[in-house]
Amino acid sequence: MKFNDREEIISLTPLWRGERFADGRPKVAASYLEALRNMTLEEVWKPIYVKGYENQFEGDLYTLHDDGRKLVGRAVTCSFCPARPDLHMAAFEQGAKEHRKGNYNQWVIDSLEEGDVVVADLYDKVYKGTFLGGNLTTAIAAKTKNGGGVIWGGIRDVEQMREAASVQVYYRGIDPTPIREVVMTGFNTVTRIGKAVCLPGDIVFGAGGGVLFIPSHLVAEVVEGAAKTHIKDIFGFEMISKNLFTTAQIDKNVWTEDMLDKLIRFIGEDERGLPYRSLDWSAEYYAALHGDSSDTQTAL
Structure with missing residues (x-):
C-alpha cells in the first residue's frame, strides 16, 4: 500500500503528454481553467461524451454556496471504505513511513496546491463521514485560492465553511459528527463519485447542478x-x-x-x-x- 504514489499516477494517466506536478498528476495549464469558467456544463460535456466518456457526470449533490458560482480545478482524489482494525493499522503505518500527520482527510488537504479540488469518495457516508468542516475548508481556501471539494459523503460546520468565500464544495449531506470509523484505501488513484469516475489530475467542472470530470488529456x-x-x-x-x-x-x-x-x-x-x-x-x-x-x- 502506498499513498499519492507518483509512478501509479503516471501509469493511470498515460495519455497526458504535458507537464506534471511533483506527485505525477497532470498539470493542466491555468489558462484552460480560466477558459472553462466562462463555459456552460453542456458545452463542456459534449466533446468528451462523443468520445465515449459517458461516466463523467454526477448531479445528485448539494452545493455549499447556492449563488451559481462554478468550481473548476485539478482533481486530488481519495477513496475510503468502512473501518477494519488491521487495515486501519496498515494504512497508518504506511502514512507514518510517508511522514503524514493527523487523520486521513488532513493528509489529503496538506498535499493541495493552487487550483486543486479535493475529490473524496466516502461511499455516501454522512454520519461520521464528514470529510470537511470549518478548519479544513479554511485550509483549502488558503492552499488552492479558488478551489474546493467534491465529497461523496458528509460535511460539518457549514456556517464556518461558508466563511471561506472563495471555495465551492459539492457534498451529499450534513451531519455534526466528526469523521470516524473509515479507512482511506486510495490517495490520488481511481475514485468514484456516484455514477462518475475521476482520475488524479482530471479537471473538475462544477456547474449547472452537478459535477463533470474532464480527462486531463482532453481539456x-x-x-x-x-x-x-x-x-x-x-x-x-x-x-x-x-x-x-x-x-x-x-x-x-x-x-x-x-x-x-x-x-x-x-x-x-x-x-x-x-x-x-x-x-x-x-x-x-x-x-x-x-x-x-x-x-x-x-x-x-
Whole structure:
C-alpha cells in the first residue's frame, strides 16, 4: 500500500503528454481553467461524451454556496471504505513511513496546491463521514485560492465553511459528527463519485447542478469544442430569430457548407465573434463535404 504514489499516477494517466506536478498528476495549464469558467456544463460535456466518456457526470449533490458560482480545478482524489482494525493499522503505518500527520482527510488537504479540488469518495457516508468542516475548508481556501471539494459523503460546520468565500464544495449531506470509523484505501488513484469516475489530475467542472470530470488529456480539445458550440449557439439563435434557418437545420450534427460559410462570416463581422476568430473549422467543412448532408440526427 502506498499513498499519492507518483509512478501509479503516471501509469493511470498515460495519455497526458504535458507537464506534471511533483506527485505525477497532470498539470493542466491555468489558462484552460480560466477558459472553462466562462463555459456552460453542456458545452463542456459534449466533446468528451462523443468520445465515449459517458461516466463523467454526477448531479445528485448539494452545493455549499447556492449563488451559481462554478468550481473548476485539478482533481486530488481519495477513496475510503468502512473501518477494519488491521487495515486501519496498515494504512497508518504506511502514512507514518510517508511522514503524514493527523487523520486521513488532513493528509489529503496538506498535499493541495493552487487550483486543486479535493475529490473524496466516502461511499455516501454522512454520519461520521464528514470529510470537511470549518478548519479544513479554511485550509483549502488558503492552499488552492479558488478551489474546493467534491465529497461523496458528509460535511460539518457549514456556517464556518461558508466563511471561506472563495471555495465551492459539492457534498451529499450534513451531519455534526466528526469523521470516524473509515479507512482511506486510495490517495490520488481511481475514485468514484456516484455514477462518475475521476482520475488524479482530471479537471473538475462544477456547474449547472452537478459535477463533470474532464480527462486531463482532453481539456484542450474540450475548451476548443465548447467554444465552437458557444459561438454556434449565438449564431444559431440569431439565424432562427431572423427566420434565416429553421431549428431543424441548426440542430443537425453536421452543418452544410453554406451554413458554415455564413457562420464564418458572422464570426468575422459581428463583435460577438471576436473571441472565436482563431478557431479552425476545417473538420466541420470536411464533414459538410464528405458526410451525409441528409443526416437528421440532432446535435447533442
